[in-house]
Amino acid sequence: MQPESPPPSRQRRRSPRPLWAAAVAVLLIAGEPDPRYVMVTMARLQLPAVNRRIADLKSKLQRLNPVEHVDEHLRLFGELVPLEQHARALRDQAVAGW
DSSP states (O other): OOOOOOOGGGSOOOOSSOHHHHHOOOOOOSSSOOHHHHHHHHHHHHHHHHHHHHHHHHHHHHHSOTTTOHHHHHHHHHHHHHHHHHHHHHHHHHHHTO
């Protein structure tokens, strides 16, 4: 008797090329890319990852009792503040190109 195959939601889809290849596109420009375009694009690419990290830290801080776990709370908060500043700077860079 053959084992049952996993449901379609659990099957891995096979792709003829790596996933990252779909995210890479050729720039249709003559010459070198404009530095401002590169800065804006990089900021827009980095921002979602920084926002996910901020959301993760805020979630941990909300679940943590600051009275019982003072050191952990201060460590997480100390990590959160500069990360939010970094996210703000990335948003400013992303908007600067428009």
